[in-house]
Amino acid sequence: MTRTRSSRKTAAPPAADPMPTPSPDEMVQLLTPGGEVTDPARLPDPETQRWLYRLMRRARHFDERAWVLYRTGRMGVFPPYGGMEASQVGTAAALTHQDWLFPTYRDTGAALTYGLPIPQTIAYWRTSPHGWAMPQNLKVLPFYIPIATQYPHAVGAALAEARRGTRNVAMAYIGDGGSSEGDFHEALNFAGALNAPCVFILQNNGWAISVPTRAQTKATNLSRRAEGYGIPGVRVDGNDVLATYVVTREAVERARRGEGPTLIETVTYRIKPHTVADDPSRYRTAEDTAGWDEKDPVVRLQAFLLAQGHLTEAEDAEITREIEAEFEAALAEADAYPEPTPAEIVDHVFAEPTPALRRQRAELMAEEAS
Amino acid sequence: MTATVTALRTMTMVAAINDALALALERDPDVHIFGEDVGIMGGVFRATDGLQARFGTERVFDTPLAEAGIVGMGIGMGLAGLKPVAEIQFAGFLYPALDQVLSHLGRYRHRTRSRYHLPMVVRAPYGGGVHTPEQHADSPEAILAHTPGVKVVIPSTPRDAKGLLLAAIEDPDPVFFFEAIKLYRSVKEEVPEGHYTIPLGQARLVTEGDDVTVICYGGMVEVAQKAADAARAHGIGVEVIDLRTLVPLDTGTILASVQKTGRVIVVTEAPRTGGFHSEISATVAEEAIDFLRAPIVRVTGFDAPYPPFTSIEDSYRPNPVRVAKAIRKVMAY
Structure with missing residues (x-):
């Protein structure tokens, strides 16, 4: 994972890139499905x-x-x-x-x-x-x-x-x-x-x-x-x-x-x-x-x-x-x-409820009480 | 207004905002300011001018150019206990971040039953009147006011801008702070030096009058004021209310005025349909129908994109003549 960039002092590009290029498909695996330890x-x-x-x-x-x-x-x-x-x-x-x-x-x-x-x-x-x-x-x-x-x-x-x-x-x-x-x-x-x-x-x-x-x-x-x-x-x-x-x-x-x-x-x-x-049979098979x-x-x-x-x-x-x-x-x-009670719908919107929220809470509570 | 104020200094709104940001950084190490070009450049309108030099690149920093990332990262900083103050370069550039705003910013206290809360401020210049390019003059405040869990603040004077911004930064919940581009440098007034706050949710009575109530905010306050001055010359008393914050809304001040005048005009520069002016109109109709002597009239932008065509742009935005016409209309009842 450590990558270093070598300083290039000449204008001409080197014949080979000195940086190690990881294989694009390299996948870290320590234990294979067959039970072998790779590293x-x-x-x-x-x-x-x-x-x-x-x-x-x-x-x-x-x-x-x-x-x-x-x-x-x-x-x-x-x-x-x-x-x-x-x-x-x-x-x-x-x-x-x-x-x-x-x-x-x-x-x-x-x-x-x-x-x-x-x-x-x-x-x-x-x-x-x-x-x-x-x-x-x-x-x-x-x-x-x-x-x-x-x-x-x-x-x-x-x-x-x-x-x-x-x-x-x-x-x-x-x-x-x-x-x-x-x-x-x-x-x-x-x-x-x-x-x-x-x-x-x-x-x-x-x-x-x-x-x-x-x-x-x-x-x-x-x-x-x-x-x-x-x-x-x-x-x-x-x-x-x-x-x-x-x-x-x-x-x-x-x-x-x-x-x-x-x-x-x-x-x-x-x-x-x-x-x-969900029903996956709509989009995929056992294969x-x-x-x-x-x-x-x-x-x-x-x-x-x-x-x-x-x-x-x-x-x-x-x-x-x-x-x-x-x-x-x-x-x-x-x-x-x-x-939960319905009041929890309008609680925890602001630290200090706005006047509008206070009125709406009162409406909701009145409805619940009736 | 709560304050520890010593002296007054004449300044523009953008200078007052810069002053508030500097004070917030100075007073609270949790405050962090970030966005596009807010660092060495000081923001496209210079609202953060000099702040990075003074407070360092950890407290004031440029981000990659991606608004969802800016707001989303701010949410994470807020969850972790910082006080993020994000700048979105223009309100019309907020749209890539709307998923973060609608899905998360206003929901975090609610979805965690107050285990977490987001003391975040999102500042954005908004509105027209200065011949900006396409997308730079939008007024999307109604989208935010319609979003549960976020507050919306829109100042109209340098003094208010400073006190409201400090209150917004100190607020425990998310606040959108929209700054009228038209007012950044066109208005100067004496602003108290030092720290003071103006509580969110308190409207300001700009002028008093007995005949008509004109409700507005941000860039429309000076427009309403001019119309009110003209009406006064004709013996009509106009009460101009600057809402200052849309959420929380100061319904008390609105209704007290309506009970006195019985006539209501709401002025915004946003598109007509579904705008915040409509919310105010509905509230007045619901709460004060018995006091109304005339229909509620909305003076707004059009249900069309804000025009990028400079020569005709001014016809989009409400002006004192349109407000005066509305005043005559409601006075005819």
Whole structure:
């Protein structure tokens, strides 16, 4: 990732470019789907591997439970991310609570990994206001519904941290479709020009609802978009959590050192529908998704840990019990949140309500009382 | 007006704005000013003249040329606790940033139940009257007044501009601050030195009168004033109200005047349909119909783009003659 520019003292161009040119299709991968380690020197230690595995299991459990809860009317419309856990967990796990996280609606797994409590996460997807008042001790924003608008926000938050002299960074997520939006490009350019400590995660999951990436853009390597803004771009196997974690850690450290932003493209796949209410059979076939089940990020690391002796079947079962118990306790907590009152519609617009809002609130309350 | 004021100094509106920005930078290290050409150049109208030299390139800085990025980055700075003061070079250049404005700027306190709020100011020159090129003379304030969660301030004098801008920067919520290009250098008045604020949401009574209420703001205040002076010569008492802020709107001052005069004219230089003048008209009709003696009359621009054709441009913008005609119309009832 370190690139140096040699000074050229002669007018004539050298016969060969002294700069190492990375292969345009180079993709960082530490653990292949077949369980081979490609670069032992970069592999995180076993404890970190187990930690990442558990975080992925926890994220997957939420995704699976959300489906069931939706079908029984106990969850709102939910955009699943099952199959993308390595892309979300490996990246968000590189942050501390002093860093900023700007997730999109697809990134519940990233928010959970960062530390958003499960009860509030459930409440958010139930559209309860309790899920929108982000915890005071975290710097995570409610999931972004517009596409790409969070990217410039991350630049601003990162710049604010830099201006205050902290080493904190801002991380923002986007998808392959989102990288078509102007805000994506403006943000990369701003972050480069202002040297903002940002880590931009571009999850290329192959689909923007029904539009495949090949129809979205003629570009075949989205990490190369970084070059247009003079910032590093890295392409990583988005189903290899060890790789996403290591690559993101490097980008975060780079930002902390004041060396500026990085774009990371995680190459993954949206096996699941766009939302629980979507029917992908309208736009893709089984052939389209063939092969991706075998690349399942959770299964990949699980098999590796078991084979290496870093995890036993008994420990794995214990993880299952723990995350199930954690979720059910969180669900009970979310169930206990009181229903909002209509007054909450007109509250929290300004610190001091305008006279117009006061009158409208009175109208609303009078209507409720009658 | 709250103030710690020692002396008065005669200055233009753009100088008063520059004075307010310098004071804000001086008083609060969280205040950061950014936009296109606001640095070494001091802005196309020189509103930020000398500020970068005095406060440094971290507090006052040029951004890439992209308005959505400017507003979006400002939102992120605001989330992180800074007080961003962005300049959009012309109000008509705001449109690339409207997604950020409509989707986020006014929503952040609401969507996070006040966990986050955005103490951000977006300044922009607006309005016509000085033969600017195409796109440079728009008056899009109604779009912003229609956006929940943002305040809209439009001063008409140097003194107000300084006090309102300082109040806007100190406000905990997002404020659009539109500056009439026509007034930047055409008007001078004595402005208090030092820090003072004029609270948002308080209209200013420009002239008092018993017969007609003329409601206006920004670049239209001097137009209304001229019409009022002419009417007075004919024995008609015109009360000119300068709203100063559209959001929050000082309905109390408007209704008190209407109850006295029973006749209302609203003057803006924005297109007619859906303009803020219509909001004022509807409010008066809803709240004071029993006091009205004549229809409410709007004097506005046309439902056409502000013309880039210099020789006929002046016919777009309301002038004292048009306002006088409206005064005669309502007096005929």
